[in-house]
Amino acid sequence: KQEVTQIPAALSVPEGENLVLNCSFTDSAIYNLQWFRQDPGKGLTSLLLIQSSQREQTSGRLNASLDKSSGRSTLYIAASQPGDSATYLCAVSMDSSYKLIFGSGTRLLVRP
Amino acid sequence: DAGVIQSPRHEVTEMGQEVTLRCKPISGHDYLFWYRQTMMRGLELLIYFNNNVPIDDSGMPEDRFSAKMPNASFSTLKIQPSEPRDSAVYFCASSLVLSYGYTFGSGTRLTVV
Numbered sequence: 001k002q003e004v005t006q007i008p009a010a011l012s013v014p015e016g017e018n019l020v021l022n023c024s025f026t027d028s029a030i031y032n033l034q035w036f037r038q039d040p041g042k043g044l045t046s047l048l049l050i051q052s053s054q055r056e057q058t059s060g061r062l063n064a065s066l067d068k069s070s071g072r073s074t075l076y077i078a079a080s081q082p083g084d085s086a087t088y089l090c091a092v093s094m095d096s097s098y099k100l101i102f103g104s105g106t107r108l109l110v111r112p
Numbered sequence: 113d114a115g116v117i118q119s120p121r122h123e124v125t126e127m128g129q130e131v132t133l134r135c136k137p138i139s140g141h142d143y144l145f146w147y148r149q150t151m152m153r154g155l156e157l158l159i160y161f162n163n164n165v166p167i168d169d170s171g172m173p174e175d176r177f178s179a180k181m182p183n184a185s186f187s188t189l190k191i192q193p194s195e196p197r198d199s200a201v202y203f204c205a206s207s208l209v210l211s212y213g214y215t216f217g218s219g220t221r222l223t224v225v
Contacts, residue, residue: 031210031211032210032211032213034213034214036216041221042218042219043203043216043217043218043219044203044205044216045216046213046214046215046216049212049213051211089155091155093210097168098143098145098160098162098167098168098207098210099157099160099168100145100147100155100157100205100214102154102155103154104154105154
């Protein structure tokens, strides 16, 4: 059974700092991995999608990497801003299945 | 495109009442998903449809829950009768194909008192 773990559960950093969020999964037979952002009381916003054949994806200040064999993904946020404060969720989909399996998220606070 | 549209945004109901949540997926997306988010269990898939046909409903907690997709542009999730433990945020999501990822709606926050 696939399990997705995110560490740390919460993170507080000063504005301007570069930071890394971690996601690990137990079954490497994933189809793709997606990072989402969730603001309090809001829905999920897709940030980056990495196919199993890819090693990384970049969007602006965000960079997501994937090491399928070791069951890990990282989300790197450069030059963090208070507006980046949110909960970040990673989710994997398995081969031939549309079911997304989510981690419990990392709650990020960027202090001005 | 307006994205995935869910209604209502908030619903407060009394235990025992019927609750209906609604979702309009992105036009052209063949896959529609219902997820539930709670503090204790995080995000869980309840059911998903492909071309209006339910494919996997193994996540539906019990017979009190039912979901329908009468056409490509509309789906409902119904709880009858509702119980306090059903209180959660219910999300609808849609997808064109798996390799393109998912788009989520803003969710319906359900409170059963």
